[in-house]
Amino acid sequence: MRRLLQSIIHNxxxxxxxxxxxxxxxxxxxxxxxxxxxxxxxCRATGQCxxxxxxxxxxCTRLISLGAACETGPRPDGTCxxxxxxxxxxxSLRAQRGRLAGLTVCLxxxxxxxxxxxxxxxxxxxxxxxxxxxxxxxxRCTDCHVESPAFSxxxxxxxxxxxxxxxxxLKCHDLGPHSDSPHGVSASELLDIARTxxxxxxxxxxxxxxxxxxxxxxxxACATCHREHRGADRDLAHLTDRQCQVCxxxxxxxxxxxxxxxxxxxxSRRTRxxxxxxxxxxxxxxxxxxxxxxxxxxxQCHEPAxxxxxxxxxGFAQTCAACxxxxxxxxxxxxxxxxxxxxxxxxxxxxxxxxxxxxxxxPAYCEGGLTPFMRWLLEGDDTARAALATLGNLNLAxxxxxxxxxxxxxxxxxxxxxxLFANLVTQGQPVIMHRLGATSxxxxxxxxxxxxxxxxxxxxxxxxxxxxxxxxxxEAIPPAAPAGPRAASPSAxxxxxxxxxxxxxxxxxxxxxxxTAPPPSPVPAVxxxxxxxxxxxxxxxxxxxxxxxxxxxxxxxxLHYRPSGHEDAFLTAWLDGTVNNPAxxxxxxxxxxAAPTAPGACMKCHTVDxxxxxxxxxxxxxxxAAGVRPxxxxxxTAHFSLMGTQGCSTCHTLATGADYARSFGANRDPALxxxxxxxxxxxxxxxxxQPAKAGESCQLCHNYHTGEMVPLRLPAxxxxxxxxxx
Amino acid sequence: xxxxxxRRWLLSLTTALLALALTAAWWLAGNALRPAxxxxxxxxxxxxxxxxxxxxxxxxxxxxxxxxxxxxxxxxYAGWLACVVFAxxxxxxxxxxxxxxxxxxxFLIAALSxxxxxxxxxxxxxxxxxxxESLVYERIPRLRHGVxxxxxxxxxxxxxxxxxxxxxxxxxxxxxxxxxxxPPLLAxxxxxxxxxxxxxxxxxxxxxFLNPRESVLADQLGELLEAKRNLDAQxxxxxxxxxxxxxxxxxxxxxxxxxxxxxWLVLHYAHRL
Numbered sequence: 001m002r003r004l005l006q007s008i009i010h011n012x013x014x015x016x017x018x019x020x021x022x023x024x025x026x027x028x029x030x031x032x033x034x035x036x037x038x039x040x041x042x043c044r045a046t047g048q049c050x051x052x053x054x055x056x057x058x059x060c061t062r063l064i065s066l067g068a069a070c071e072t073g074p075r076p077d078g079t080c081x082x083x084x085x086x087x088x089x090x091x092s093l094r095a096q097r098g099r100l101a102g103l104t105v106c107l108x109x110x111x112x113x114x115x116x117x118x119x120x121x122x123x124x125x126x127x128x129x130x131x132x133x134x135x136x137x138x139x140r141c142t143d144c145h146v147e148s149p150a151f152s153x154x155x156x157x158x159x160x161x162x163x164x165x166x167x168x169x170l171k172c173h174d175l176g177p178h179s180d181s182p183h184g185v186s187a188s189e190l191l192d193i194a195r196t197x198x199x200x201x202x203x204x205x206x207x208x209x210x211x212x213x214x215x216x217x218x219x220x221a222c223a224t225c226h227r228e229h230r231g232a233d234r235d236l237a238h239l240t241d242r243q244c245q246v247c248x249x250x251x252x253x254x255x256x257x258x259x260x261x262x263x264x265x266x267x268s269r270r271t272r273x274x275x276x277x278x279x280x281x282x283x284x285x286x287x288x289x290x291x292x293x294x295x296x297x298x299x300q301c302h303e304p305a306x307x308x309x310x311x312x313x314x315g316f317a318q319t320c321a322a323c324x325x326x327x328x329x330x331x332x333x334x335x336x337x338x339x340x341x342x343x344x345x346x347x348x349x350x351x352x353x354x355x356x357x358x359x360x361x362x363p364a365y366c367e368g369g370l371t372p373f374m375r376w377l378l379e380g381d382d383t384a385r386a387a388l389a390t391l392g393n394l395n396l397a398x399x400x401x402x403x404x405x406x407x408x409x410x411x412x413x414x415x416x417x418x419x420l421f422a423n424l425v426t427q428g429q430p431v432i433m434h435r436l437g438a439t440s441x442x443x444x445x446x447x448x449x450x451x452x453x454x455x456x457x458x459x460x461x462x463x464x465x466x467x468x469x470x471x472x473x474x475e476a477i478p479p480a481a482p483a484g485p486r487a488a489s490p491s492a493x494x495x496x497x498x499x500x501x502x503x504x505x506x507x508x509x510x511x512x513x514x515x516t517a518p519p520p521s522p523v524p525a526v527x528x529x530x531x532x533x534x535x536x537x538x539x540x541x542x543x544x545x546x547x548x549x550x551x552x553x554x555x556x557x558x559l560h561y562r563p564s565g566h567e568d569a570f571l572t573a574w575l576d577g578t579v580n581n582p583a584x585x586x587x588x589x590x591x592x593x594a595a596p597t598a599p600g601a602c603m604k605c606h607t608v609d610x611x612x613x614x615x616x617x618x619x620x621x622x623x624x625a626a627g628v629r630p631x632x633x634x635x636x637t638a639h640f641s642l643m644g645t646q647g648c649s650t651c652h653t654l655a656t657g658a659d660y661a662r663s664f665g666a667n668r669d670p671a672l673x674x675x676x677x678x679x680x681x682x683x684x685x686x687x688x689x690q691p692a693k694a695g696e697s698c699q700l701c702h703n704y705h706t707g708e709m710v711p712l713r714l715p716a717x718x719x720x721x722x723x724x725x726x
Numbered sequence: 727x728x729x730x731x732x733r734r735w736l737l738s739l740t741t742a743l744l745a746l747a748l749t750a751a752w753w754l755a756g757n758a759l760r761p762a763x764x765x766x767x768x769x770x771x772x773x774x775x776x777x778x779x780x781x782x783x784x785x786x787x788x789x790x791x792x793x794x795x796x797x798x799x800x801x802x803y804a805g806w807l808a809c810v811v812f813a814x815x816x817x818x819x820x821x822x823x824x825x826x827x828x829x830x831x832x833f834l835i836a837a838l839s840x841x842x843x844x845x846x847x848x849x850x851x852x853x854x855x856x857x858x859e860s861l862v863y864e865r866i867p868r869l870r871h872g873v874x875x876x877x878x879x880x881x882x883x884x885x886x887x888x889x890x891x892x893x894x895x896x897x898x899x900x901x902x903x904x905x906x907x908x909p910p911l912l913a914x915x916x917x918x919x920x921x922x923x924x925x926x927x928x929x930x931x932x933x934x935f936l937n938p939r940e941s942v943l944a945d946q947l948g949e950l951l952e953a954k955r956n957l958d959a960q961x962x963x964x965x966x967x968x969x970x971x972x973x974x975x976x977x978x979x980x981x982x983x984x985x986x987x988x989x990w991l992v993l994h995y996a997h998r999l
Contacts, residue, residue: 004859005859005861005869005872005873005953005956005957006859006861006862006865006869016862016864016865018863018864023864027864027867027868028867028871029867029871030867030868030869030870030871030872030875031868031871032868093968096972097971097972097975097976100972100976101975101976101979101980103976104976104977104979104980105976105979105980105983107980108832108979108980108981108983108984109983111825111828111984111987112825112983112984112986112987115824115825115987115991116987116990116991123824124823124824124825125823125825125991126822126823126824127821127822127823127825127826127991128821128822128823128826129822141995145995145996145997146997147994147995148993148994148995161997162997164997165997207753207754207757208757210754210757210758211754211757211758212758214754214755214757214758214760215758216758216759217759217760217761220759221997223996223997224759224761225759229822229823230822231822240757242757243756243757243758243759246757246758246759
């Protein structure tokens with residue numbers, strides 16, 4: 001039987017003090033003193049006992065556990081006869097552990113001080129690296145955080161604090177007027193969507209139902225979805241499908257299971273260019289009379305945008321020009337190839353003369369009234385505007401029933417027309433620019449040719465400059481001689497051959513008209529002399545400006561502008577400048593230019609949209625608007641390799657029965673339309689977009705922040721600002 | 727089933743169910759765009775304070791709070807729960823921030839040391855009880871010293887009675903070094919004491935050279951060697967049972983300081999976690 005090492009006899013046991021901070025240095029040797037170290041670790045050993053005095057004798061009091069009374073006994077002075085040499089007390093395990101704990105706390109406090117008040121506090125207190133895009137713009141915590149004014153337990157969730165932080169985000173990220181609203185759309189739009197979106201009737205997974213039941217928090221912080229301080233490569237925009245659907249009243253399990261059918265996607269409006277795919281594919285491209293063969297693939301007219309998402313229409317030269325350029329520059333037009341810009345209108349000069357009005361010379365056989373352009377230019381003159389107002393809709397060609405005031409106004413208008421003509425001759429383009437205003441005149445002059453106007457003036461009203469000068473001086477204008485015969489067209493009578501010698505010799509009229517102006521002549525100088533038999537014949541005037549420009553027709557006393565081709569600056573500028581102007585004159589110009597038969601035939605393809613109170617001419621086909629994020633995105637280039645033998649028609653099938661042309665014409669609402677193509681079907685996408693295949697995450701096709709994205713408003717100085725020392 | 731086993735099963739199951747419910751709630755809160763990290767953070771803070779209070783409770787025996795054994799049970803199972811909540815709150819990957827990383831490591835080491843201590847306190851005491859007499863840790867050095875003195879006295883007695891130095895030589899050659907040696911820190915985890923077996927084997931081999939009186943004394947020597955082995959095992963085992971607390975408790979205090987700083991920083995800067 002094994003012998004017990006510890007004695008169970010009560011007086012043989014020693015008393016241990018493991019809770020004490022110090023232990024006797026001789027404990028490890030098996031002979032600790034009975035007193036143990038003091039509270040500060042000092043050795044208190046003297047002897048094995050403290051002798052007691054009984055009467056006049058000292059007696060040993062050594063414990064039985066230490067061997068009871070010693071043989072030597074106490075010394076005469078009362079000290080122990082068995083002295084214990086002093087030891088070096090040692091800390092107990094408990095004390096050592098306490099010291100280690102204290103050291104650890106000090107170390108932790110040091111770290112905390114470093115993180116909160118140290119020079120490198122931002123490096124220490126940052127919960128993690130920022131994403132690379134924010135690393136460049138955020139240098140201090142307070143760039144993105146509002147510091148709590150006091151230690152508040154509810155601070156992180158308080159609505160005001162959330163909004164304050166959101167405002168810091170919006171300092172750089174301008175999300176538009178409805179930045180606080182889901183998807184950046186207004187509350188009224190959200191209500192409309194909620195009304196039209198029926199609650200989902202399909203069964204949902206428990207997790208989705210539970211998340212949906214909990215609903216979104218009342219105040220959404222930007223950081224709810226954008227979790228920063230998670231590393232440079234963190235996807236800040238990542239959300240799970242369940243998180244997306246928390247706010248939606250009709251959640252569903254997945255794309256194939258529950259996602260609503262596409263409602264006309266991707267056709268949310270009519271095309272900006274009126275191009276009937278059905279008619280072209282079924283009729284025009286196969287027409288042997290067409291000047292050029294039709295395209296053999298969609299890629300001949302369409303190309304992906306730089307980001308691979310939208311399919312764009314290639315330029316005019318690559319698509320339509322082969323067949324339609326002649327209709328624009330007039331080469332293929334049967335009628336007039338240019339539009340009338342200026343005309344000497346038919347005015348009843350006989351009646352005016354009879355009423356005593358001095359009108360000077362005026363052709364007797366003019367036709368037509370003021371052109372819209374002339375009316376626009378004349379309205380810039382107060383006198384002319386007053387005359388036009390007085391005349392109203394009065395027929396200028398018959399003033400026999402006009403009142404005296406109207407006759408006076410007609411005479412005044414005639415002089416305004418003469419003045420305008422004279423100004424065009426003598427000053428040229430600046431007249432137009434001055435009348436329209438310098439900013440809006442760009443392009444509207446159409447490189448107006450003052451030389452053509454000069455030639456016209458010499459042919460039609462040779463004394464115009466003299467008469468106008470006299471009229472402006474208030475001098476009496478001699479009565480005009482009866483109008484001469486209608487001037488011949490320059491094609492038959494070159495202007496140079498028909499000019500009076502005095503005028504023909506003076507080519508510098510524009511630079512100094514007054515001194516060199518010919519003397520007033522009551523007799524029209526226009527005499528259409530037959531060309532010499534040996535002279536070369538002139539081609540028709542409009543043919544001589546085949547690539548566009550200004551020409552005159554003497555038989556009608558008109559100045560014409562022939563479009564130079566596609567994207568003619570004159571036509572586009574006047575259309576843009578008048579489309580939104582409600583003034584009758586402006587609308588008259590727009591109506592003239594927008595007519596399907598108008599020179600240039602702009603509106604044959606380019607449509608006019610009226611939306612949000614403004615009317616715009618769509619000069620370009622749909623393009624990805626810079627900074628505008630749609631709700632649904634689709635990357636065409638990622639799907640090219642998935643197309644079958646049908647090519648693009650795998651998804652885009654022609655809607656042969658749709659009356660595409662009805663979407664245009666008088667309709668200016670782009671939302672009222674019939675598409676050339678049938679809407680996409682969800683099942684086509686769902687063939688691949690399943691969890692085990694191409695995935696069906698909401699964010700594959702949808703953006704959360706939609707609408708116009710203003711570029712980041714980062715102060716330029718921020719990039720060059722040195723980072724604070726860490 | 728024993729009551730202890732039943733209690734363990736019951737508490738383990740309750741903790742597991744609670745952890746499962748917390749995980750589900752955290753997951754649902756995340757899906758519902760709620761600040762799940764804020765919720766788990768506050769819960770973790772509460773758990774940490776509760777766990778730390780176990781040590782304080784031991785120092786306040788006069789307070790009429792639950793028994794220390796009950797607190798130990800609460801500490802154990804709340805500790806497991808805290809590990810789950812910590813994983814939900816901070817994730818299983820080290821965070822990128824410096825202070826966050828220190829905090830993460832401190833919790834991890836404190837938790838692992840606690841788990842190690844729990845395992846040790848379950849695994850080691852039965853082995854110590856089987857190995858021999860249960861001893862008070864603080865008395866072991868003195869007992870070891872006593873055994874060593876007895877061995878020395880026995881060797882001297884053998885030399886004196888038998889005029890033979892066989893046992894004395896054996897003491898000088900083997901036993902003196904054996905008694906001077908202290909077992910290494912992790913000896914209890916290593917299993918049997920190979921050095922002790924080697925000494926016993928050598929003593930057995932020595933017996934052929936001993937006379938009858940020496941053999942009797944050698945038997946007594948063997949008993950003392952067994953006592954020394956038990957002392958070493960008890961000392962090493964109990965030392966290990968105390969030393970793991972050198973990691974767990976100091977780190978807990980440090981962790982509380984770091985947690986305080988973390989909470990302050992969060993409340994100071996964050997607006998939504």
